[in-house]
Amino acid sequence: MAYNQLQALNQTVSDTHISEDKDIWQYSWGKNFSSSRAYKIMMGHTQHHTSIQWIWKTPCQPKHKLFFWLVLKDRLSTRNILRRRNMFLPSYNCVLCGLETEETVQHLFLQCQFAKECWHILQIHIPSDVDFPEVMHFLRDALQSQFYMAAIILMSWAIWTSRSACIFNGLVPSVDYSRSTFYRDRVSTRHSQLFDQWLHLIS
Numbered sequence: 001m002a003y004n005q006l007q008a009l010n011q012t013v014s015d016t017h018i019s020e021d022k023d024i025w026q027y028s029w030g031k032n033f034s035s036s037r038a039y040k041i042m043m044g045h046t047q048h049h050t051s052i053q054w055i056w057k058t059p060c061q062p063k064h065k066l067f068f069w070l071v072l073k074d075r076l077s078t079r080n081i082l083r084r085r086n087m088f089l090p091s092y093n094c095v096l097c098g099l100e101t102e103e104t105v106q107h108l109f110l111q112c113q114f115a116k117e118c119w120h121i122l123q124i125h126i127p128s129d130v131d132f133p134e135v136m137h138f139l140r141d142a143l144q145s146q147f148y149m150a151a152i153i154l155m156s157w158a159i160w161t162s163r164s165a166c167i168f169n170g171l172v173p174s175v176d177y178s179r180s181t182f183y184r185d186r187v188s189t190r191h192s193q194l195f196d197q198w199l200h201l202i203s
């Protein structure tokens with residue numbers, strides 16, 4: 001093996017063209033730095049679901065965007081994720097419905113009866129067995145609005161807030177609580193009036 005490696009090195013050296021020009025440092029794509037090209041080279045060409053890009057174009061607050069990015073990437077600290085990280089909890093089940101069902105992203109935001117009732121506020125009926133990120137196209141088509149992504153993110157945030165209030169503050173899960181969270185959280189002021197008008201129409 002060592003002999004073969006030496007042969008390969010010899011070949012590489014003999015193939016190398018040596019010029020008299022002065023050496024210069026430059027990026028593999030050219031002279032000027034480009035953060036997007038550097039990112040592509042360092043991160044490879046991983047395929048992302050198209051809905052990941054929808055997040056960054058919404059008028060939502062940065063904390064809501066980051067939260068939903070974690071949802072789509074299945075990185076949100078649900079009890080399922082905590083179990084996968086070997087964190088001990090007395091129960092890994094969903095607290096919103098009381099069923100013996102593990103709290104996964106799919107259950108908490110889509111399949112739980114509590115989540116389904118929250119989506120009803122936006123006149124959306126979540127089908128069985130759908131999951132992120134594939135469900136995003138269904139939700140977009142169901143909402144039929146330029147604000148579809150803001151509504152999806154804020155409703156998911158409202159469900160997450162109800163879940164956290166139950167676990168950390170002992171509040172009984174309530175769809176009205178989610179509804180008030182949804183209406184209280186604002187998109188950026190430039191869009192808030194149009195967003196409110198649209199919400200008024202659908203709910």
Ligand SMILES: [Zn+2]
Nearest residue numbers: 094096097112
């Ligand atoms: Zn549940």
